[in-house]
Amino acid sequence: MSTPNAYYIPHKATWPIIGTIGLMLMLAGFANYLNGSSAGSFFMILGLMVFVLMLTGWFTLQALESETGMYNTQVGISYRMGMMWFIFSEIMFFGVFFGALWYIRNLSVPWLGEGVTKEMLHPLFDATWPTNGPEKLGGKIVDGQMTGEFEPMGAWGLPFLNTLILLSSGVTCTWAHHGLLAKNRDQLIKGLIATVVLGFLFVSFQAYEYHEAYTEMGLTLGSGVYGSTFFMLTGFHGFHVCVGAIILSVVLFRSWRGHFKPENHFAFEAAAWYWHFVDVVWLGLFIFVYLM
Template identity: 75%
Template sequence: MSTNDTYYVPHKAVWPFIGTAGLMMMLAGFANYLNGSAIGPTMMIFGLSLFILMLTGWFALQASESESGMYNHSVGISYRMGMMWFIFSEVMFFAAFFGALWYTRNLSVPWLGGIGDGPARATKDLLWPAFEAAWPTNGPAEVGGEFEPMGAFGLPLLNTLILLTSGVTVTWAHHGLLAKKRDQLIKGLIATVALGFLFVGLQAFEYYEAYHEMGLTLGSGIYGSTFFMLTGFHGFHVCVGAIMLSVILFRSWKGHFTPENHFGFEGVAWYWHFVDVVWLGLFIFVYLL
């Protein structure tokens, strides 16, 4: 039990290790899948199962500790600082992929095409004299195969509207919590969770169309790899955010959270708004430009 003079320190925290193991298993499975190994999908599913187990167990532990009064103001500050640093790390994560996209589109592809003076011309002559700089590209001599680039309108635009609407609904739910209107809180969360999973479902359908109708795959040169890495990791973050919002919805239905004590809700809302902003960047720089 925390008081104003003591600080609650959790013991035997096994969930971070289980979460790390799940993420490592997913990464190893994905690497094996890309290299044609039959065990890759199985490892990915097992890793995802471990990750979901971690989310379930850790959230249940946090909820029971919070509702039993173990946390004080100092613990709340630690949670806020931890969430801020976590979101900052996610910003850097996506910044690396956006940087790779910018470098590829604005530097490496033009250099390979001989655009520029000195080193650029030498690079073209040395590596692939016949290469013509263009974006999107599947590589010299079309080594990535024939494909159709993904347009911005249709499902991508619809998903943009869905995700922006979900940002509005989670904010509406937050206002309901602050105003002690639990019915508004629960309705807003239901709408947000539904919109989040709808986004993931439509993105899965978009991937199916890309692979089977457009010839656009991870192997479609640098355009295909950057497209699926950026949108795929974002889709994973949306899925995780929707799972977290589902937990918050369940806790709200059970009567948890008050206007004075609701950082569980607030932290997930921060994360969800971060996901919204990242998607806007993706829509502009991946789909539109």
């Protein structure tokens, strides 16, 4: 139990270890899936289930400790600082990928298509974006043969619709927060339901977009550097949306149970901070990946 003069030290937790196991299973499964292993998809799904189990169990433990009054003001400050540093690390994470995309498009590709460099490395290389490389190894398969052609993903179909969905979810999340501050639990719950539904709808549309890319457009992870950067950026963002929607689902469940008060609701604040971060990253993706 926390007191004004004592800092609460939590007991040893096994949930971080379980979460690490889940992430490693997903990573190993994905790597094997890319290399044609039939077990890859199984381990990806198993890892995701373990990760969701970790989130549910850890959040349940935190909720019990919070609702029983085990935390004081110092602990609240620590939580906020920890969440701020976590979001900062996520900003750096996506910043590296945006930097890689900028470097490839504005420096690497033009340099490879110039003068002596082009003649020495590959005279047939065309320095245009999007590029599939000089040998055009990836792309559509016609009559069992790789054509080397693919279609870039346009911005004004599903990507634009997903942009509207994600921005709308940011509005509903803020509306729910205002309901909490005003002690309007009905508004809080309705806003969270709308946010969670919009979040999972975004992920569903992105999955359909990936299906279209692979089956109709010839746009795959093997479609040169354009394909790899496209799926790397949008895929990691989609994973973050999944995690954010799961976190908000837990917050929604806790709201149904009567948790959170205007003066004590950091779990909601942390979820909202994370969700708004996801919104902002998507705007950057939409501009630099889809529009430019």
